[in-house]
Amino acid sequence: MAMRAAFYQGAGSFTTGTVDVPRPGPGEALLRVRRVGICGTDLHIFQGHLDHRVPKGGIIGHETFAEVVEAPAGSGFTKGDRVVVEPTISCGECRACAMGAYYLCYQLKVMGVDLPGGMREYWAAPAKLMIRIPDSLDDDDAGLVEPLAVAVHDVRRAGLEQGNSALVFGGGPIGTLIALVCKNLGVRVAVAELNPFRIDMLRSLGLEVVGLEKNVLRFADEWTGGVGVDVAFEVTGNPAAAKIVTDVVRVWGTVSIVAIHAEPVPVNLYRMFARELVMQGARLYERSDWEEAIRLAATKAVPVAPLVSRKIPLEDLQRGMEEALGGGPVMKVLVEL
Ligand SMILES: [Zn+2]
Ligand SMILES: [Zn+2]
Structure with a gap:
């Protein structure tokens, strides 16, 4: 089965194309992506500043909100669960990891930068990095959980x-x-x-x-x-x-x-x-920051909805990036799938 995805083609260029739906590996869940936020890091990627980390043909997107299609047995997740994904992959053994600063791992890999991210219809992501979103949090608000965790x-x-x-x-x-x-x-x-x-x-x-x-x-x-x-x-x-x-x-x-x-x-x-x-x-976040962000957004203690300036389809990623770089009347842009 084929799906749509956005591909980084080098400085100033994203294209939308089709690719096979990924098969989840051991410990991975298959997700249907619903929202992906565009942030400052993505604009750096768009301008070619991170070409040493993002390969040509790579899939960006680290601010993701998705729905579970299938999850590994024993993961605690089932079909239909709404989730966000911590994009940080750490080694678990280095000095930073040993100190509890796993999000600053000396071998840190960020999904959506160093590894393929969520700018696509379906994504196979490690279940242990998924965090459940309560029903009280709507889809757009859930798309802002990552920057709120920051x-x-x-x-x-x-x-x-x-x-x-x-x-x-x-x-x-x-x-x-x-x-x-x-x-x-x-x-x-x-x-x-x-x-x-x-x-x-x-x-x-x-x-x-x-x-x-x-x-x-x-x-x-x-x-x-x-x-x-x-x-x-x-x-x-x-x-x-x-x-x-x-x-x-x-x-x-x-x-x-x-x-x-x-x-x-x-x-x-x-x-x-x-x-x-x-x-x-202050760079990234740890699990407790995500949990607190979800609580703050779900209880409306922090109103995140007004920050969404625009929602664009995947096909408009190129234009969305150009507009965001223009510095006009824009706060947060979400890609809606
Ligand atoms: Zn970001
Ligand atoms: Zn480490």
């Missing part, structure tokens, strides 16, 4: 608690979700963003926004009575933000680097020294 992880790693303050640089999908997770925790949060469409969306979600009209440093100063925020998240990937992110944090506060900075950029290390700041990276 946000949950970032906030947890930063050690934020009720009553703390946080400033998020960048109100794209991840920055917005970080702010919503903060808000739900009772953290006082503001987002620095320049794109007018995104500013409107952030405000409609009840979030405080620092727009173009205000200097971010002055805002942070006034907002915290000159003390500085407990945590600042760098989610823009823009060197201009990296340059000032240490300036808005209080003594012993935390700077969390969430964005991908592919090149070294200037950072004010004097402020890091003078206030004894902690700088930490």
Whole structure:
């Protein structure tokens, strides 16, 4: 039996074609894919930045939501179950895995980047990486569980608690979700963003926004009575933000680097020294972050539906990528199968 899939053909090019429906190997379930999110990583792939990891003819897609067609006996899953898939495959033996940081395994392989992902009608995925989605979570919301798990992880790693303050640089999908997770925790949060469409969306979600009209440093100063925020998240990937992110944090506060900075950029290390700041990276997620993300989305504690700007068919992946790169009025784009 044949199915449709999208194939990466090198920088700037995706094609849709047909290929045989995969046969699940030992421990694998056959899934019918329903939603696949397009994210910043996928845009890097589209631009050819990850050609050392993604082969020509490869299938991307790591933000997947699917329905079980058949599952291995004893896996706990049955036909019709709705699931998301953790895309990280780790060795289980290296130092990172031994420490519990399996999602940062020294031999880490990400499905949808290093290995084939979910941008196709049917997908054979390891059952042990599947997590069940409750009926209360609809299909589009389920398509946003992966980026929400990223946000949950970032906030947890930063050690934020009720009553703390946080400033998020960048109100794209991840920055917005970080702010919503903060808000739900009772953290006082503001987002620095320049794109007018995104500013409107952030405000409609009840979030405080620092727009173009205000200097971010002055805002942070006034907002915290000159003390500085407990945590600042760098989610823009823009060197201009990296340059000032240490300036808005209080003594012993935390700077969390969430964005991908592919090149070294200037950072004010004097402020890091003078206030004894902690700088930490936040990259992926672990199982407990997924479970918390599902709980937050299913209970509507974090409203994810407004973030979906557009749904496109698989055949429009090329155009969807081009539009997402254009930086227009777009938040999250989902491929609907
Ligand atoms: Zn992603
Ligand atoms: Zn490992």
